[in-house]
Amino acid sequence: MNMNDIKQFKVVLLGAGNLATSLGLALVKSGFSVEQVYSRTLEAAQTLANVLNASAVSCLDELSNSADVYLLALKDDALPGVIQQVCRLNPHAVYVHTAGSVPMSVFNNLAVNHGVLYPLQTFSKQKPLDFDSIPCLIEGANAFSQDVLWRIANALSKNVHLASSEDRRVMHLGAVFGCNFVNLCYTLANETLKSRGLDFELLLPLIDETAAKVHRMGPLEAQTGPAVRKDKKVMQGQMQLIDDADRRRLYELMSEMIHKLANK
Numbered sequence: 001m002n003m004n005d006i007k008q009f010k011v012v013l014l015g016a017g018n019l020a021t022s023l024g025l026a027l028v029k030s031g032f033s034v035e036q037v038y039s040r041t042l043e044a045a046q047t048l049a050n051v052l053n054a055s056a057v058s059c060l061d062e063l064s065n066s067a068d069v070y071l072l073a074l075k076d077d078a079l080p081g082v083i084q085q086v087c088r089l090n091p092h093a094v095y096v097h098t099a100g101s102v103p104m105s106v107f108n109n110l111a112v113n114h115g116v117l118y119p120l121q122t123f124s125k126q127k128p129l130d131f132d133s134i135p136c137l138i139e140g141a142n143a144f145s146q147d148v149l150w151r152i153a154n155a156l157s158k159n160v161h162l163a164s165s166e167d168r169r170v171m172h173l174g175a176v177f178g179c180n181f182v183n184l185c186y187t188l189a190n191e192t193l194k195s196r197g198l199d200f201e202l203l204l205p206l207i208d209e210t211a212a213k214v215h216r217m218g219p220l221e222a223q224t225g226p227a228v229r230k231d232k233k234v235m236q237g238q239m240q241l242i243d244d245a246d247r248r249r250l251y252e253l254m255s256e257m258i259h260k261l262a263n264k
Helices: 018-029 042-052 076-086 143-156 165-194 200-216 232-240 245-263
Strands: 010-014 033-038 055-057 069-072 094-097 114-119 136-140 160-162
Touching: 010 018, 018 033, 018 042, 018 114, 033 042, 042 055, 069 076, 076 094, 094 143, 114 143, 114 165, 136 143, 136 165, 143 160, 165 200, 232 245
Parallel strands: 010 033, 010 069, 033 055, 069 094, 094 114, 136 160
Antiparallel strands: 114 136
């Protein structure tokens, strides 16, 4: 591995999903060479490999044993089994996973040089992102691994941070609250409007302003609505519009929590 020019690293990318696609594109854009793309289905591997000018494989036995970095952007539950096989390929390589909630210790006793590169963002194949401002949380098992990860991450982003496995778990939980659960609320809002033939796009200016406000003030200070004031008449009227019992419970629980946090 030529440490003087990290962009000469030979990279093998395992995964062809949302994160792997965005990460592969960012690597190539930053000047790295992705030599192989692995996916369980050859079609998925080939689709991404074509874009990255790489070769595609769908069998772990076909992976190159001469790569400098093996980058695993796979589902969390697939990592332990794949790591067991991949880490046998090259004892001198750095093995890296990209998961938020999987500890670095998943590599223990399998690879000397290993670590984590966790991009803290939501990814979709349909919407390529500029990695430049994406927070990249890294952790290395030793000084060499951390140096390699630091160099790669800084080539991709200007927002790189060291983070332990425990810190990363907490960040991932925060991301679930701040992104996945919020998307659920958008889905429920969309379905509520659609039940009356109303367009979800009417809410977009409100959604945009809500997101913009937390850049200027804390999320608690930005909170508004009937739950903050505990406006029982409004809240009871809205509850009557909700037919589904689970959604009513969710409305009640979230309203109670909003009021408690706003008035503690």
